[in-house]
Amino acid sequence: MGDKSAVIENKQQLVDYIASGSKPKSDWRIGTEHEKFAFCSKSLKTLPYEGEKSVRALLDDMAQFDEWTPVYENDNIIALKGNDGSSVTLEPGGQVELSGAPLETIHQTCKEVGTHLEQAKKVAADLDVSFLGLGYQPKWSVDDIPWMPKGRYKIMREYMPKVGTLGVDMMKATCTVQVNLDFASEADMVRKFRTSIALQPVATALWANSPFRNGKPNGLLSFRSHIWTDTDGDRCGTLPFVFEEGFGFESYVDYMLNVPMYFVYRDGKYIDASGQSFKDFIDGKLPALPGERPTITDWEDHLTTAFPEVRLKKFLEMRGADGGPWGRLCALPAFWVGLLYDEQALDQAEQLIKGWSLEDNEYLRERVPYTALNTEFKGQTIGDIALDLLDIAQGGLKRRGNLNLSGQDESKFLEPLYKIAESGETQAEIMLKEFETRWKGDIDQLFKDHAY
Template identity: 55%
Template structure:
């Protein structure tokens, strides 16, 4: 989840909305890699979710020992920042590192290792652990702590009105994503289409959430299933992105039709649930009558849509479950390989060109249910993943930085036809003797 955005002053022309996105265009030499990952904290003595008091203590120690700066909301410590990176809190206390914009996957690996080392150092005497897994395997919603952030209080109420799984997403899921740049509108369009069409492959390759409410849930990625029951107005595969003429303005038009959550003013979240940003542009927002939005308000609103690939001034790849350390690094390696080399990007475009909207959506469902064993519209996810990983590997090799080594977990997944979720299920049915508490040690970062 995002922190308040800084976008700019008053919106005086409707064209500024698309122009804001277009400002993300960068020459290739300035393209960067920003990786975000979430993890569940737990108390090792009884496997209870880590309460805010414990999270606050961890963040305070990180400030004292490692030079992080505090991010506050009111009197509450809600995050940290340092050298372009942020640590933030998800609604149920998921501890998120939003990494700095980096040049290559080796730096991503080092950043992740440094973060885990720092967290381990400050929690050594606390009896605390962290899990890399896509959904909380045992905890009930009632057991989850609630973080002191106004945005989440508003969202929690709204989620219960517009879907069936919204609060499950907020409080009991964890993801890993990568944020990538584009060079032009045409480059953005090509990357968005590849990103959307291949998110089911990422969901399958990184699936790690086969347990929920203390039992098997019938899916390999329950996190992905949750997103399909959240809020159809702001989620999904964006079939319009594959229509002729798609570009910045068409994405703006879609976002404008998504109901608002809030407006951020003077350190507080003002309830604008269900209201229209189009009305806001006219000075007719019920929450702030007579006031027109700023570009910062627009940047905030862009963070309240949750498609499988999200466009801001970069593209967010959002389809993967959190997982073990190797998979946390493999996710940016996969997407960088597919999109940062033009030959690879063209090959990926060829790979997806025969997939229609029905097949893309069918693959999304199949990936959540069966991971690499899924299929839809005559397309087998295992074969699609095999080809995508090959293209990603070639793209990384072409970069000449030795980054292809970070794809090894995915290469092994496609060779064996199994993913993290399959191995967790096998352990649960076998060596764990159906004792699901073993999952805390098995997924500990």
């Protein structure tokens, strides 16, 4: 699938595009992404795009490091491209995201995250700016958060209120950490997709870290996760069809063809195609571009506009975790690599979910954002299941046998998760206690205690 300008004339080309992601185990890589809130250290306000202390100033200053090349849209710097395949990008409310390079080990991932945070903090210190790793903006309302000047965000923000009540919250006020993983074949993709989408609520529980909204407790432990249940029913959720017999690349393409479009990108501009059909586009009947047919690049863009708990492109994206403290950014790839990149671990994880029904998956999806590890399920708690999964992941990472210079394998990155699962207390619950006691109900203390 080398030529991205190739015109799409039939569905098989779309299936072939996703299938071309299959690769031998020796070529499997780990891509980690994390978002964080940037804020003014004194006022605690989220940064505007323009100005002395701004997102633009942050990106301009980071562009001075040798490995980054600035990316512009209409004269606005909107991203940095790394020479190793990594990038720094902006979410709609100015959240700063590192999309990591495809790496071989979690030791490399941790080094990458560490280098990025060092650079970001160095630049931020000069601007008197700080960063916060949390799943949801704890203090400011969405109206207080400025929009970033990206064409696709304008289209999305106008469309969101038509299909759900929390879409704008998702865009402007959430942060996540996710990991992108490879598959060997269609059959391998199916096993990994089914296992990871069933287990996504366990990750949501372990990483639960968004208990505040507008300066007060919001009644949930992962408000970020709950937001996705009322963002857009056409493009979110647990994808029951993944568990149907015969599921494969083509089934996912069929799903994506039924996801309404947002936009088409032409000549540096985003053309509003919100609510229109990619099928009509293939037939040359897209109202936004009559007579024109899509290219592979248009299909790539469209694949980024669905937001299920696990997303398929040429790889699988694990999307269930809240953003969090530095130590937990490397724990997410460790958790999923341990479960999915080792044959024995994947077998064990499949056995663990064997008796779960679609109703079970839906129950966990709805309930876990409220009660996290204390969610009761089949005579035990999600905390119990998390401990079992951590043991499985630990075995998988030990068998991978990737050692750092001190002779430690990748399972060391699971340590913060064991602490959470053994205590039964998430980061969200720890902060709620701090809010009631040490902070005396003052949310500003969170920024002081938990900034990177």
